[in-house]
Amino acid sequence: MTEAVTFLPKKWEQMPRQKFEEVLSDNCLLVSAFQDSILQIKEYLSDTYLFLLTNVEGILLDLDFSQNIESIVNHSPIRAGMYFTEQSCGVNAISEAMKHEAPIYLPPEEHECLAFKDWHCFSVPLKIDNKTIGYLDVSTINSGMNRELVAITKLLPAQMLISYQEYVNEQESELFFQSLTERQLKVLQLISKGYTVKAIAIKLKIKECTVNHHKKIIFEKLGVQSSTEAVSIAARHSIL
Incomplete structure (x- = not known):
């Protein structure tokens, strides 16, 4: 013992x-x-x-x-x-x-x-x-x-x-939400619905180059390289 x-x-x-x-x-x-x-x-x-x-x-x-x-x-x-x-x-x-x-x-x-x-x-x-x-x-x-x-x-x-x-x-999810502006969230929501860059530009009444700029910022903030990845992460964290 x-x-x-x-x-x-x-x-x-x-x-x-x-x-x-x-x-x-x-x-x-x-x-x-x-x-x-x-x-x-x-x-x-x-x-x-x-x-x-x-x-x-x-x-x-x-x-x-x-x-x-x-x-x-x-x-x-x-x-x-x-x-x-x-x-x-x-x-x-x-x-x-x-x-x-x-x-x-x-x-x-x-x-x-x-x-x-x-x-x-x-x-x-x-x-x-x-x-x-x-x-x-x-x-x-x-x-x-x-x-x-x-x-x-x-x-x-x-x-x-x-x-x-x-x-x-x-x-x-909260950090992602806070990091995206209202316009960027809207662009991401439209991307998730299958809208093209041209369709998003028409819908939001902005230029296509502006849409592409928003997409670039969204990708950087979410750490992704494609729309599919961005939508997947956003959906996973209930952003959309």
Whole structure:
């Protein structure tokens, strides 16, 4: 049996408040996806749970937990903005997931820090297109993981990433919409209906060279090279 260690950091690393606000802003879509996903599953959880979300550097962005461990969490050093790196709080599930870039289960006796001596933790990297955007940790305190929580650890990361991608698409749609002028949107709408340059010019009572200029700007803003691509992206982001 592994002998319990008694590592206790002299100082938990905490990001300065102003800097943390910037990090939080940069990861706002990930935090929203985390909160939405947790909200959807809470009613199905009947036992102790603790969910932690960090960014790629292991900085705690947000957390959620069952009411029966509220006192434990509130009296622990865990606060948004703290680092879950090995340097900050010893070996833990998140630091191991960061190290190995893979899902990690860590029982209480394998945590170095005394504050985690009763924690059963499962941490997983959150990846989009093979790029890590953060880490999710599902834990219990003073009790092992029951079957429903084990199932959650398998389903929650996928649900979070779906929600995150939806937020990203929505944000991109807003940016696309804001970047196009009213006239450019009208030209794009007519292109989507199959209008030729000449037909668009007649419809909008402008010169054909003006239509071509609008098309050029639209292509540049959407990062495409053809009308077909422009219409496809616009439709995907519900611009049309």
